[in-house]
Amino acid sequence: MSAQVRVVSGGLSTTVQDLGRTGRYAIGMPPSGAMDQYSFRVANLLVGNPEGAAALEATYIGPSLEFTDDRLVAVTGGDAAVTLNGEPIPMWSSAQVRSGDVLSFGMITSGARPYIAVSGGIAVPEYLGSRSTYTLIGLGGHEGRTLADGDVLPLGDGVTGEAGAVVPDELVPQFPSDIEVRAVVGLCSYRLTPAALESFLSTPWRITKDADRVGYRLRGGTLDFVEREQPFGAGSDPANVVDLGYPLGSIQVPGGDEPIVLLGDAVTGGGYVTIATVISVDRDLFGQAKTGDTIRFRDVGIDEALAARADRNRRLDRIRSALA
């Protein structure tokens, strides 16, 4: 019998993810993949996997997992009390598990999404080149859905490695509940009045309970649109534009009072005004943001976005060499 992990309890919303199903946006397929890609990559590095190996993404309440052979596991991302057979084990480090061992989670204390990597990776079949789950359509991952009690997940060939690998403290991200997110303003931001754009950037937006892998809805202010005669085909509401592609991380403002930040399982296009795009590095912050947290947007240019990207790449390089 090939190796597997048994899902004793699925947790609140746990899915199989990898780095995403990229390259199919043109048919409307969002990339899916890990919401916090930094934590995800680090989890795989800790157990000696390729960074894109499939792992588990939990939300708020993690799963309980029973192993059937010897493996390395690592948990990164949102802080939760992780136990192995009831004994606490540290996050951001690798641990040895044996057949019959059970990994469990307590309530999350900061962040929103723990990542669980197992050496060898979760070996569900690929769908269109990726193992990521896209629950909206029910494809990829484990039967296209979140994990349920009693599920059994196949594992890839175990990679041999040493337990006890640890990520240096300064490379472990913090997940505060008041977050500054960098965004490039543009797309259709000309539809907002200058005062509304100013207000968008100065408002502390609160994350509503409508916050999932598709997108996060925010509340906290009202944004006025520039009056105009609507262009043909857009629809008569001032928040309507002729339907266009939505960049991943873009912020749309239907009605002007409910910004929606589009994330990994996002819709790929539509006809609501989009006003800015969260830079790729800071999409990870949404992966660890939760209902009730506050978000402030800071307008940055493309150069600052690229600098943030380079900085993140350097941090990952340091972890790669520390764990090599």
Place this chain on the structure above:
Amino acid sequence: MSQPVQLPPARYEHGGDEFIFVEIAEEMSMEANIKATLITQELESRQMSGLVDICPSNASYLVRFDPDVIPPADLMALLKDLEGRFQEVPEGFTLQTRVVDVPVLYNDPWTHEAMMRFRDRHQDPESTDLEYGARTNGFDSVEAFIEHLAGNPWIVTMLGFVPGLPFCYQLEPRERQVQVPKYVRPRTFTPERAFGIGGAFSVVYPVQGAGGYQLYGMSATPVLNVRQDHPDFAHSIVFPRAGDILRYRSVDRTEFDDTRREVEAGTFRYRQHDVEFSPAAFLDDPQGVNDRLLEVLYR
């Protein structure tokens, strides 16, 4: 021959560090869509490494790229250069495409129920979506409105929102095009295969989910087939392609139910025919071209 509509220069925007959004025009037109098609086809043919996604949209297009491979400034310069090469539709430009019959039960019970659950998000909570669309577009009755939607075919100008969803623009002269707003706030529920309109575009929702378009009916046939176990989906999980010409034919409940049974049994095949579509010929004689398209489809 009608004079090509001159379009203002495209607008270029960074969508963060990984996307560039190019708006050909703020308003929809056949010309804007063709320009987006021509530029994205050219970009596609170059097979550049670092280009992740090329997505033509109704009157714009979107590109996702890896800025570690292609510097954003270089890509921006290339896109602007391409725009310069496609100022006009090339002489004799045609689309090799398909005309397809899509059976729709208009004013069906399922979209009606979904619509009634979200009246608080609608411009006119006192009307149904069909009544509102008929009234604001100057039709005497819901029936006349449906007859118009089901009459002339629609051309697919964009795929997106969710996998397989075709945005369609009706092959009608501008003055006969219908328009409706999207919901004030998107619904959180739309039934699978719901047929609806927002702005000047009709769609079929591939799966149950969120949505902001006015709801008018239900397609008997799928546009998405994840398992690819229907014959029409052998080559792709999505049926519609950009440039397809779809006729949303009004069917009665009996034909709808019969078609559903065929779909469930995996024996359904779309009625379809390959055609060559000339945008210039259409702009010159819309009804003549439509009549020929429908004749080819149903002969």
